[in-house]
Amino acid sequence: MAFSATTKIIQPMYINSARSPDKSDSCNKILSPSSFLGSNNKLFSISKTISPLSRRSATVVAVSSDVVKKKKVESNPASNLLITKEEGLELYEDMILGRAFEDMCAQMYYRGKMFGFVHLYNGQEAVSTGFIKLLGNRDCVVSTYRDHVHALSKGVPARAVMSELFGKATGCCRGQGGSMHMFSKEHNVLGGFAFIGEGIPVATGAAFTSKYRREALKEDCDDVTLAFFGDGTCNNGQFFECLNMAALWKLPIVFVVENNLWAIGMSHLRATSDPQIWKKGPAFGMPGVHVDGMDVLKVREVAKEAITRARRGEGPTLVECETYRFRGHSLADPDELRDPAEKAHYATRDPITALKKYLMENSLASEAELTAIEKKIEEVVEEAVEFADKSPVPARSQLLENVFADPRGFGIGPDGKYRCEDPKFTEGTAQV
């Protein structure tokens, strides 16, 4: 499935401007004159082919993926499936890991094992799994504060993430980062950022390095970077500035919008003049794609195309994934503003349930195999908690170690020696 100007915009079936569970086929509903200050645009426009931009070769594309539906219609399901059995099990395991881990985080938080701001990913697993499982080790992932599952999908061990959340020295960031700052050099997870939008330029930089290696250093490099962020971020300057630069220099990056409709308590519709985020891609000269983010197979198909585009040096893609978070913004959020009907609707589209159904209906896996995976993950998560519990808290000696890569940056003390040469420096008690 290539992105081209001739791809029709396919209307998802459930469309209703308020995204209510009413699965009406009438696609042209306009928002009723609203009592809230928000966009009066239709959420999705239909049967309107967007004309290609005249000035650039990148075509304006809006695609809503219905690949899965198409495939099902074909006659021989076995040979036309989107995934093999191994792939299916891998995807399932990754999503179960994401879900089980986040559920355990909630438990541990309420038991006083982790503190501060913890943002859980329940419900959005299809996006992380759908994209990240297509990456190699050298490809980079940049996330926001809702980053536990991105780190897990990329390969950071559950015990390292759990330890970090407990603030232990064995955490992936030695306990210095916390929930919102998951980093892993080994797995190329470039964070973990507390301020929204802050990670997008960093991701753009990682993509720039990839291009630089290929073109200036003449290395064999086709590393791709994925930047994950939410709907609220799409109103932030850094987002637009980076869309511009990435398209301008054809950087190997995919901008993945996890549009879960809510930025804490601010509805996307109340914050955005034109809530169709995928449209903002073509405005900068890159394809903009909308995909059902509750369906891991659809996400994966779109991701394949976007990542391949980037690897080939054709530049960035903006992918808007329509998704939903089952829990509140963070564990401190009472989540009172969201309509229970909306939550109920998305609960019926749980990505894990959907994949399970797909695997079993297409005889890719048996109930027993899937249950075995669930059991295995349960053990992994429990082991992670045990490991984190038993791990030591950071010693005082760790306090000053990582402030500078070169600790001479603390300067020269009155005695003529560098501060970092003071024996108390390694104890963490030196005057700096």
Added chain:
Amino acid sequence: MAAAVTQGIGATAALSSANSNKFQFTTRRSLSERKGSSFVIRSDGNPRVDLNQHSNRTRQLVTNAVSTKPDSASASTVSKPGHELLLFEALREGLEEEMDRDPHVCVIGEDVGHYGGSYKVTKGLADKYGDLRVLDTPIAENSFTGMAIGAAMTGLRPVVEGMNMGFLLLAFNQISNNCGMLHYTSGGQFKIPVVIRGPGGVGRQLGAEHSQRLESYFQSIPGIQMVACSTAYNAKGLMKAAIRSENPVILFEHVLLYNLKERIPDEEYVLNLEEAEMVRPGEHVTILTYSRMRYHVMQAAKTLVNKGYDPEVIDIRSLKPFDLYTIGNSVKKTHRVIIVEECMRTGGIGASLTASINENFHDYLDAPIVCLSSQDVPTPYAASLEEWTVVQPAQIVAAVEQLCQ
């Protein structure tokens, strides 16, 4: 945007618009041929061979960071003839040498490429290294600074130019949160070897927004180093040191100092980021200064010497961290301190320095520290008003006379 990327590593093309016969780049020496040693010159003028220049990932600690030998008055002239150039050319020379030495060094900023830089520091580099290594960015400071940080995390060594330092206020988010803190929050996994540089300070009637002193705003950010250059000699040395450093370094240049002419050594040299520079040894009073104010101080020093005073002038160079050894030795000798800076009175570098000296050397002071800073006033356009916001030599002379009564 045309993306003609030309590979220029190792090429010794003459700079296309070398604007003076003072600056003959290729005839002096061939950079690509230099392999082995370079010299690290301490502020006392003694060269020390730095054999680890290519494995700069391992840090060398010296047990005595600063030589105990008496410092010579002028560090900038070595016995060899050297070559004359202007400060902005010295910056370019340093940058170019580092770009030749390490292909991961690149420049990112507005108008750095085809335009050659608003103060010509990067002139000719895009022709030599191509549009990717000398990247002209759109006007998006926060994002391209963040991009430089992401690039640094993944292996490059970017030099970010703020066309005017004041513009970097727009990049404060990235400089504070990511530049300063990422090494720590990642548990030491990612280093950020960026250099952020640009012209700042009060110029000639540039107006309030183009006359800012950002060193005072950035100084609290943990994890960064700040240095200010003031001569062609230390500009080149600090540029090279900043690029080679594994830490993020902010290099403050001054709009009015770019055309200072000086003779600098032909041999390669790298200065120490954390050290201060002894400009004029003396006995009566310690005058601490940096950047442009160094020249106002030296002008005042002439008057003071004629009046019989013997001021010791130190260019602190390292704004964060302070070189407390050089400063402390001076305080212990003279017992009187005047700080002369261009920062605002409130919360400037002088304020921090005053606190630091009081904390560490209180017993050695015979009088309270005097701090001469700019007025807490947005720099006015009118020349007469502008003059009164900045410390002038007459004020420095008066302050010394008062202090030494």
